[in-house]
Amino acid sequence: MTKPVILTGLRANNDLTLGNYFGGILPIIKMAKDYSSEFQINMFIPDLHSFTTPIDHTKLQAQILHNARLFVAAGLPLDNPNIHLYRQSHVSAHSELTWILDCFTGMGEMARMTQFKDKTSQIGEDRVSIGLFNYPVLMAADILLYGARYVPVGEDQTQHLEFTRDIAERMNKKFGNLLTPPEPVAKQYEFFGKSKGLRIMDLVDPTKKMSKSDEQGRGVIFLGDDPQAAAKKVMSATTDDLAYVRYDKTNQPGISNLLEILSLLRGISLEDTVKEFEGHNKYGDFKRAVADEVVIFLTNFQKALAECDDRLISAKLKASEELMRQQAQATLYRVQKAIGLR
Numbered sequence: 001m002t003k004p005v006i007l008t009g010l011r012a013n014n015d016l017t018l019g020n021y022f023g024g025i026l027p028i029i030k031m032a033k034d035y036s037s038e039f040q041i042n043m044f045i046p047d048l049h050s051f052t053t054p055i056d057h058t059k060l061q062a063q064i065l066h067n068a069r070l071f072v073a074a075g076l077p078l079d080n081p082n083i084h085l086y087r088q089s090h091v092s093a094h095s096e097l098t099w100i101l102d103c104f105t106g107m108g109e110m111a112r113m114t115q116f117k118d119k120t121s122q123i124g125e126d127r128v129s130i131g132l133f134n135y136p137v138l139m140a141a142d143i144l145l146y147g148a149r150y151v152p153v154g155e156d157q158t159q160h161l162e163f164t165r166d167i168a169e170r171m172n173k174k175f176g177n178l179l180t181p182p183e184p185v186a187k188q189y190e191f192f193g194k195s196k197g198l199r200i201m202d203l204v205d206p207t208k209k210m211s212k213s214d215e216q217g218r219g220v221i222f223l224g225d226d227p228q229a230a231a232k233k234v235m236s237a238t239t240d241d242l243a244y245v246r247y248d249k250t251n252q253p254g255i256s257n258l259l260e261i262l263s264l265l266r267g268i269s270l271e272d273t274v275k276e277f278e279g280h281n282k283y284g285d286f287k288r289a290v291a292d293e294v295v296i297f298l299t300n301f302q303k304a305l306a307e308c309d310d311r312l313i314s315a316k317l318k319a320s321e322e323l324m325r326q327q328a329q330a331t332l333y334r335v336q337k338a339i340g341l342r
Helices: 018-035 057-073 093-102 107-111 114-123 135-144 155-175 185-192 227-235 253-266 270-277 283-306 310-339
Strands: 005-009 040-045 083-087
Touching (some): 005 135, 018 057, 018 253, 057 283, 093 135, 093 310, 114 155, 135 155, 155 310, 227 283, 253 270, 253 283
Parallel strands (some): 005 040, 040 083
């Protein structure tokens, strides 16, 4: 590795939402393009993370490949030699280093992880797997194998990033200079810019975030939705009885959410969108404007998705995975040698 590494991944077990697209996929692609001249960009498909909670395993392989297609359809350049797209499970060092790091990790450290406690409360202790419990160790291996300095993470992942730094420093203290820890959270925010992240809200309940895990899906626009069905969801979106379009997230969360969605779909500022519609008293006409943009976006995106060249994607995955194996294996061998396995 001659360049410093930026590493990122996006799990896509369920059909992703409009929020995932604008808040996750597009920023990742922009970051990759912006930094690829100075950094090695590692974009991995976290397929080993995919079953830390129960899934339909008969669909996993299709979902892994669909994950890659989503990035390509959204504009990821496959011909950039500094951007690498690879499947986590195809680089065995991820699993091997995780086991080694497991043996230097305390039960208490993992039990204190906020995400683990939240997921446990959601699905019940009897259904929690060891994989969910030690997920942060696998995430640490994902990062440390490549000496990644920068890892764009949301607020819910900051604990995991700090653990990655802790376990790297612990191993280095015991065995010498083995692993390169990522920059601390403050430096990550300084590098990428601190942001609360984009939050597109549910159309039915605009007080909660639009979620790909929503079983009902009535208030969620999925990237795989039929465009006309998605338009109907917009037309049925919860608003209010004020009969006045205004950007006011406290008193008019539904209208405010639709204004944000419309600005994203049109690629213009929220201020300009608000200026165009503020004061309109016919919610139906306003909703129709949003619904029409949703139809255009989904039609175009789904067309781009259908036109993805699977042969090119497969070639990119294989080339990236071969290079990642070489880089990861060098780190793994160094660790194995230090602890006495080699």
